[in-house]
Amino acid sequence: MSCPRCRSRKAKRHCPALQLDICPQCCGTEREETIACPLDCAYLRDARQHEKLVPMTAAESLYPAEEITDRFLLLHQTQLILLTNAVFVAAAAEEHTDADVRTALDELINGAAAHPIAVAFSARLQEVLAGLTPEARTRFWSDEALKKLQIFLLRLAVGRDNGRSRGRAFVAFLEDHFNRTMGGQ
Numbered sequence: 001m002s003c004p005r006c007r008s009r010k011a012k013r014h015c016p017a018l019q020l021d022i023c024p025q026c027c028g029t030e031r032e033e034t035i036a037c038p039l040d041c042a043y044l045r046d047a048r049q050h051e052k053l054v055p056m057t058a059a060e061s062l063y064p065a066e067e068i069t070d071r072f073l074l075l076h077q078t079q080l081i082l083l084t085n086a087v088f089v090a091a092a093a094e095e096h097t098d099a100d101v102r103t104a105l106d107e108l109i110n111g112a113a114a115h116p117i118a119v120a121f122s123a124r125l126q127e128v129l130a131g132l133t134p135e136a137r138t139r140f141w142s143d144e145a146l147k148k149l150q151i152f153l154l155r156l157a158v159g160r161d162n163g164r165s166r167g168r169a170f171v172a173f174l175e176d177h178f179n180r181t182m183g184g185q
Helices: 024-030 042-048 070-075 077-093 098-109 116-130 134-140 143-159 169-181
Strands: 013-015 020-022
Touching: 013 024, 020 024, 042 169, 070 077, 070 143, 077 098, 077 116, 077 143, 077 169, 098 116, 098 143, 098 169, 143 169
Parallel strands: none
Antiparallel strands: 013 020
16 A cells, blocks of 8 residues: 555555554654644654754853753742643643744743743643742742743753654653653653
8 A cells, every 4th residue: 555645655654643554754754744743653752762952052042141050940840840731731732832832931931921822821820829828929939930940941942842843842851751750651
């Protein structure tokens, strides 16, 4: 049976996004470009193992004036976990791309939450804050810390970008992180 995408090579791989068998070449070239691959696709997961990430220099960093140290992240690790989870849940629920996540984080940093992920993220954050007493909210949370944590997540998202138009490498990274740290798979 020939591949329904290129119509020239033999279809050897089942594509869960298309619910069709396609050839390995079409799978590789169209993955996260014209095909919106689910995060659990075995071929996508395997490809992630071979992706080469290009590290950013300090000069290339987004919001370079904001210094985010390891000590800051350690002091705010609980808040970071809550924020990261909120971003992941919002992105995974609607199968948003990494570009959507980066746009939403940038909007949040600049105080204009219009993107659906930014709206969902803000709503989740308000739920978390509503569960705290005013005293705990003051001790536990600050706008400055929130902004720095959002910048950290944005930098992490940019660093995980695989350059594909429908790429979800950052969302997959968050999923893997939560699975490893929260007792998942």
